[in-house]
Amino acid sequence: MKLLRKRLKRRENQQIAGEITVMPESTDDLWHLRYVIEPGDLVYSSTFRRVEESTDKIRPDKTEKKRVRLGIRVEGVEFHKFSHRLRVKGVIETGLDAGYYHTFNIEPEIELSIIKSNWRTHQLERLREAERASNKAPIIILTIESGEAVAGIVRQYGVDELFSIRYGSGKGSGDSTMKEFFNDVLNQLQQAYYSNACDALIIAGPGFIKNEFYEFMREKAPELHKRAVIEQASSTGISGFMEVLKRGAVARLRAVERLAREVKLLANLMAEISRDEGGLAVYGEAEVRKAMQYGAVERLLVCDEMLMAEGSEEIEDLLRGVERMGGNIVVFSTEFEPGKRLKALGGIAAMLRFKLR
Numbered sequence: 001m002k003l004l005r006k007r008l009k010r011r012e013n014q015q016i017a018g019e020i021t022v023m024p025e026s027t028d029d030l031w032h033l034r035y036v037i038e039p040g041d042l043v044y045s046s047t048f049r050r051v052e053e054s055t056d057k058i059r060p061d062k063t064e065k066k067r068v069r070l071g072i073r074v075e076g077v078e079f080h081k082f083s084h085r086l087r088v089k090g091v092i093e094t095g096l097d098a099g100y101y102h103t104f105n106i107e108p109e110i111e112l113s114i115i116k117s118n119w120r121t122h123q124l125e126r127l128r129e130a131e132r133a134s135n136k137a138p139i140i141i142l143t144i145e146s147g148e149a150v151a152g153i154v155r156q157y158g159v160d161e162l163f164s165i166r167y168g169s170g171k172g173s174g175d176s177t178m179k180e181f182f183n184d185v186l187n188q189l190q191q192a193y194y195s196n197a198c199d200a201l202i203i204a205g206p207g208f209i210k211n212e213f214y215e216f217m218r219e220k221a222p223e224l225h226k227r228a229v230i231e232q233a234s235s236t237g238i239s240g241f242m243e244v245l246k247r248g249a250v251a252r253l254r255a256v257e258r259l260a261r262e263v264k265l266l267a268n269l270m271a272e273i274s275r276d277e278g279g280l281a282v283y284g285e286a287e288v289r290k291a292m293q294y295g296a297v298e299r300l301l302v303c304d305e306m307l308m309a310e311g312s313e314e315i316e317d318l319l320r321g322v323e324r325m326g327g328n329i330v331v332f333s334t335e336f337e338p339g340k341r342l343k344a345l346g347g348i349a350a351m352l353r354f355k356l357r
Contacts, residue, residue: 001024001130001133016119023109023110024086025108037077042114043112046110072102085107087104089104125331137199138154141159141244148164150165150237179216186216190224282356292318296352297325297327
């Protein structure tokens with residue numbers, strides 16, 4: 001997520017109001033925005049809408065859609081992860097056809113501005129988290145088949161080719177030449193991986209060569225092997241890169257990092273809950289609120305659905321209270337298993353600094 005502009009102001013009642021302009025860069029970013037944009041917000045973006053032109057004809061020609069910039073007062077938000085799209089529906093407030101309904105179809109690389117009278121703490125943190133994710137160390141995609149390998153580095157704008165190795169006819173097959181081919185690929189791959197400070201590697205291609213190279217890495221470069229995953233692709237080079245991206249491999253790697261953190265936090269929570277006479281954890285809104293009042297909350301865990309539900313203002317007050325007393329807040333996604341398990345505990349829990357009597 002690119003955070004392009006911020007115009008925020010804290011009011012006398014401590015609420016934060018104003019405008020934030022963002023550009024989502026992935027399906028993950030669209031998912032984040034699903035929990036940021038809510039009914040009542042004013043959202044601006046460029047879109048296409050039919051424009052009728054004045055004419056002397058009794059029956060006007062078929063109108064064409066033109067790009068216009070509109071501001072709509074949001075009434076509903078839907079996230080479609082399979083079509084990589086966020087649909088924001090509402091009434092046009094500024095721009096062409098004011099008073100009519102319109103739906104923004106927000107996709108990656110489409111800029112939008114969100115204006116709120118009250119930016120909630122978890123919404124601002126979610127945007128910061130999405131921005132941090134986009135600034136993480138890059139990922140390399142290696143596409144490989146018999147006698148041919150092409151590697152590229154994933155940037156925010158696409159994939160830049162790093163190197164290509166192509167053996168002539170007759171090379172790259174047979175045990176000795178395959179080993180020589182794999183050594184050449186691995187040497188250049190290691191140089192590219194470490195010189196670009198990458199943190200993950202995707203090995204893709206048709207057939208079984210990618211699997212054989214993966215096993216070759218296990219012996220020759222075990223540390224790099226630990227950072228590698230295998231994906232299917234029908235070709236090498238640019239078309240192979242695009243296929244890997246289209247399959248969502250990079251997005252899944254980033255999602256795995258978030259999931260791993262949530263799994264660990266939930267495991268720690270359950271371990272403390274299961275201790276005899278109770279450990280350093282509580283769950284359920286009433287117990288968490290009690291712990292907050294004593295200043296005992298070190299880390300608060302809350303489901304994203306609770307922050308979007310009716311009556312979420314009380315949860316917001318609880319979150320602000322935890323922050324005032326130096327506690328950390330982690331929002332769990334209910335699309336992942338840890339978030340579902342936390343939801344079963346009441347949707348909110350806390351790790352404590354000390355036990356409550």
